[in-house]
Amino acid sequence: MTATDTPASGAAGALRRAGAALAGGGGGTVFALLVLVFAVIFAINPGFARPPSLLAFAQQAAPLVVLAVGQYLVIVSGELDLSVGSLVGAQVVVAARLIDGQEPMTLPVLALMLAFGAAVGLVNGLVTTVLKVPSIIATLGMMLVLYGAVRLWTGGAPTGALSEAFRVAGRGDAVVLPLIGGVPWAVLIAAAVGAAAVALMRSPYGRTLVAVGDNATAAAFSGARVWRVRTLAFVGSSVLATLAAVLIGGFAGVTAQVGEGLEFSAITAVVLGGVVLGGGRGAVLAAIGGALAVEALFTLFNQLYLPSTIQPTVQGVIIIAAVAYAARERSRRSPRAPAPAGGPEKSPREEV
Amino acid sequence: MNGGPQPPLLRMSGVGKSFLGVPVLRDVDLQVRAGEVHALVGENGAGKSTLMKILAGVHRADAGTVELGGERVDFAHPVHAREAGVATVFQEFNLLPERTVAENVFLGREPRGSGTRIGVDARAMAAETERLLEDLGLSAISPHAPVRTLSVAEQQIVEVVKAMSQSARIVSMDEPTAALAGAEVELLYRLVRRLRERGVAVLYVSHRLKEIFDLSDRITVLKDGAKVATVDTPDTTGADLIRMMVGRPVSAVFPEKIAGTEAGRVRLEVTGGGNERLDGIDLQVRSGEIVGLAGLQGSGRTEIAHALFGIDRFTRGELRIDGERAVLRSPRRAVRSGVALVSEDRKTQGLALHRSVLDNGRLVLDAVAPRRSRARSGRLPGIFSSLELVARSPSQEVRFLSGGNQQKVVLAKWLATDPSVVVLDEPTRGIDVGAKHAVYTLVRRLAAEGAAIVLISSELPEVLGLADRVLVLRDGRITGELPGGASEEAVMELAVGGAP
CATH class of the missing domain: 3.40.50.300 (P-loop containing nucleotide triphosphate hydrolases)
Structure with a gap:
């Protein structure tokens, strides 16, 4: 589209451009990576290329996609939400205990989880915006509070059981199509969340959210209520974490470890999508691509018979590499080199 | 000690500077003598601050020469200027608010304890700071006070004391009174006069005519990046200065009022x-x-x-x-x-x-x-x-x-x-x-x-x-x-x- 782009050669360049067009700029690399990882998986295991395997992959990736969308909302507004992993764990454990295998309890407990999730997001948001606690600390605190409170309440080991109805979303099929097979609810839910997020980011709220992440002062001076915009992003993140908890609980059942480390998986997904920590840049579709790429990498490791304990290490490397890459891009593409005394576009007259 | 003409301590000749191709200083000459308060005046954008920053080593001149005590200098960095005896008090201070006055004055060159005592000799540091403060007639400030507890004027004084402790020969001040209340201005006046008595050259940038007439010995007027004149303060009036500061050619043409525009409610x-x-x-x-x-x-x-x-x-x-x-x-x-x-x-x-x-x-x-x-x-x-x-x-x-x-x-x-x-x-x-x-x-x-x-x-x-x-x-x-x-x-x- 632009004449100044460096000519990217061959298939990788084409993929990257296609991805960039799809994600609205900036996040094209992640789709190229996604295709590359799948190419390797298919090469190792051609059987994986059939619809049932791919749908199973998508089902497994769905919770991370949902979490990545939530994390994207917070990161693009210039903040960070470390509490989502603990929140997923807390929601699953609480649901199991309250439902305790009784089918009629399913809907009331779901409603309660939703309210609890929204409340957690509200607290995260208000502590960050009104009390001015940096979100990395506010949500780190929330993460510990939830982690400890759940263990206190359950006495260490989760008790009870989820109902069958509860588990449908996480592991059931919505429809069975000819040739393709069963399409899981989780895949449809994640797709719906993705579509809703894309629509949201095109709405006035979504655009204001990104503007707040880019320059909060300019947004405030344009009439935006910065505290409200950011708090809503935290609420969105926590509500989506609640949805992810329903999917994960349904898929994997209740364990004491459920949810652990998910906040970092979500952050990895978002930064892998080229979304810049600090806010203001990156597309939600690229964050979703990041979530799929992270899951695809884990699947690849599985195919290579690598132990699953390697996953945190890989995530750590990805986070550092992705942020370093973004920093390098920025310094290289900045319009002008830093000039002495106050930036290049400051007028000479005002320097005087 | 002010008897007879002295060679200037600072001689800037033909100084020019452009930013992004826009000239902000053109062929400026400035001479400041030891023991003189020299005011630099001009409208916003006349080039005062740029000239100061060249002297302070923040900017480098594109043209011209700077001589200090007869020697040619070319400061590539503010530290070089400071070492050569040029101290600059900018509107934003470079002080650590949580440290004491003495710690700030000796920041980075703290006196070491001798003999069995290791580490920083805090007592010597405080004593030396006290001596410097007294020397400037400002014993009201305690060397042990954290800088954040001081008023803006007192913080300016700490900056000057810091400069004096490094034996500054020129102190230049950028609108030192801009943020000061009435009584504090008086404190600053005393400080400037004390510096003059000690033979230090003071380059004083200000917008306020009253201060300029109260304090300065000579005045240099800049306009649109060029020097208009240097005058002896007793020989000039406020009206003269204003005339020299403004009266530039009109460089922009403004569109006429659109027909039918009238003031309503x-x-x-x-x-x-x-x-x-x-x-x-x-x-x-x-x-x-x-x-x-x-x-x-x-x-x-x-x-x-x-x-x-x-x-x-x-x-x-x-x-x-x-x-x-x-x-x-x-x-x-x-x-x-x-x-x-x-x-x-x-x-x-x-x-x-x-x-x-x-x-x-x-x-x-x-x-x-x-x-x-x-x-x-x-x-x-x-x-x-x-x-x-x-x-x-x-x-x-x-x-x-x-x-x-x-x-x-x-x-x-x-x-x-x-x-x-x-x-x-x-x-x-x-x-x-x-x-x-x-x-x-x-x-x-x-x-x-x-x-x-x-x-x-x-x-x-x-x-x-x-x-x-x-x-x-x-x-x-x-x-x-x-x-x-x-x-x-x-x-x-x-x-x-x-x-x-």
């Missing part, structure tokens, strides 16, 4: 407005009227803009918009009441630089009127082209635009809201002549369409050429009102205050 009215920085502000702007606010930096112009836009508030007095009493608690309230602010610094306050032209244009609509945003943003392409905005496409990120085009995006974002009161704070700062003209034309058009306009600018010709009336501010108060087209001298007289 009062849209903006402030009576007795005041807060920490402002007092007794009375302001009335009618529909179709352009009211200019003039004054020196720090006189309260931007503070008025902020109070009109809900960034700060008038804690006293009353504000009415279109006759309705308005309490502007936030910019959002201001926007909803029909006020628009084209803020002083478009990069930090006006634009989301990584967002597109179109997204920035929609910023206010999205934030304040989300339901009508889509419909009303349909007008943006028309607004962009009426401003002659040059961008590759509406989806280009605004950080890649020139300053003038960035400013047009800011204007467009407000035009999309149909404001009834438009406050423009330095709307032409740092933009090219063509963009300036577009801003002027737009101001005229807004007036013709019935908006009330408050125009703030450091460039006097701009205010005088566009405004129907000009209010002049000094120290947070309105000192007078002049008709549009008044002389720059008249404005400067009101802005700098009474001269002897």
